[in-house]
Amino acid sequence: MSTYKDYNNRINKEMTDNQPNSARQGLLVACLAGSVLLLALLDIALGSVRIPLLEVLKSLSSKASRPEWTTIVLVFRMPKMLTAAMAGAGLSVAGLILQSIFRNPLAAPDSLGIGAGASIGVAVLMFAGGSLGALGASAQGIGTQGSALLGNLPPLGYTLLIIASSTGSAAVLIIILLISRRFEQVVTVLIMGLLVGYLTSSLVSLLVYFGSPQKVQLYLSWTYGSFGGVRTNELPYLAIAICLGLIITLREIKALNAFLVSERFASTIGIRVRTSRTKLLVAASILAGSITAFCGPIAFLGIAAPHAARLLSRKADHRILLPIAALTGACFALLADIISSLPTYGSLLPINPILALIGSPIIISMFFRRNKSSMEVNQ
Secondary structure: OHHHHHHHHHHHHHHOOOOOOHHHHHHHHHHHHHHHHHHHHHHHHOOOOOOOHHHHHHHHOOOOOOHHHHHHHHHHHHHHHHHHHHHHHHHHHHHHHHHHHHOOOOOOOOOOOHHHHHHHHHHHHHHHOHHHHOOOOEEEEOOEEEEOOOOOOOHHHHHHHHHHHHHHHHHHHHHHHHHHHHOOOHHHHHHHHHHHHHHHHHHHHHHHHHOOHHHHHHHHHHHOOOOOOOOOOOHHHHHHHHHHHHHHHHHOHHHHHHHHHOHHHHHHOOOOHHHHHHHHHHHHHHHHHHHHHHHOOOOOHHHHHHHHHHHHHOOOOHHHHHHHHHHHHHHHHHHHHHHHHOOOOOOOOOHHHHHHHHHHHHHHHHHHHHHHHHHHHHO
């Protein structure tokens, strides 16, 4: 926990600093934004059918030299790219919220069982939802394929999907919050979070056991995680949910900074602790729940991207951390999506193992570099 003690000391200084190192942070944000744009173009261009970057730009205005390229870009790859970018940004922000509230670097939607809570919400809707349980089909196209969770549902269906997944994640968060009030040791809270996750996973297993083969197959396919299953008509619902979570978070930036120190400190500077904490937990639930509903349980991003953002920015102020974390998460997700879309086995590879394989070495190397720099400074 020494890392977070350093953050606590730093945040006190940064919150009283009206002019942070804006030049360096602005350059970092610009570089990350440029990286997101470049990765987005590569994500659209690469796949089983490779499209030149210039033709990708022309396809956006339906002026590509080959009509099928326009179809590939606008119908299949553009929604997949936007889904990856939004999911990466949303999960990174959700992880940042939880790590700040619990003041624990290991807090994340998956490590605290929030992903499992969202999964049980989706599973209940899928296996016990009547007509909504006939959860949609696969979306296959040239150069990309994936499975959509609900197919072509009416707006009410997508709304119920987001509500079910967010409610499941919120229920787990409330349980974890109650546990954190009873036990002061953060290790105990994390262990309890894992146990709650195992409990919800067991309930999901029972639903799967008694479900029909068609629904079971579809649910298992969803659990692998994929950015390629969200169709164009589904994107607005995902975007609205993510924007709602981000807006709530932006309005509670001051509270996030204060929670990183302590709840007592937050109270002394005039923050209504319970109200702000509830709002932030709701925001994390909406972000993690909606993304899990549409993309499946996406692990790693919620814990790794916030750490990468802190290591890159070297700041604890969430006014700086929030955009950097969102852009970092988008970069991770887009890079994983590019690798999963490369022509290997004729279909999209699962996102979760790719994220862990490419992200873990990057985070480990960044920590070693940070530790080496600290040792050189101390000497």
